[in-house]
Amino acid sequence: MKVITITLGVFVPVYIHTHNGLRTIDSRYVELGESLRLRRTAFIRRIVLPGALPGFLLGMRFAVVGAWLSLVVVEQINSTSGIGYMMELAREYGQTDVIIVGLVLYGLLGLLSDGTVRLAQRRALSWRRTLAD
Secondary structure, rough: OOHHHHHHHHHHHHHHHHHHHHHHEEEEEEHHHOOOOOOOOHHHHHHHHHHHHHHHOOOHHHHHHHHHHHHHHHHOOOOOOOOOHHHHHHHHOOHHHHHHHHHHHHHHHHHHHHHHHHHHHHHHHHOOOOOOO
């Protein structure tokens, strides 16, 4: 049940944002691929994948958040080990310092994982020009 909960917390944002990325591919690129008579594999590799990559990576950022939230919930409700279990025991015994350490640890792990996905996003989408550049 734990794995299914975390998997759903990850799969849904990735699917939604990838689907949106596929829907928002510029029609000019699709027409260009058709006029160049690209084969199906070349069309997917040169037009579809670069067009869907920004949405997929945005979905990955949301998925990281969803994974951490799901992990916290699963560990606090039904677990015999982990940070959430440690925090739940600390709640029962009134140890607020342990709870704060657990929250800070979750925050740092979330920040680190989001930074990793951001770095991958920056490197994978270095070819795109944005307003921030």
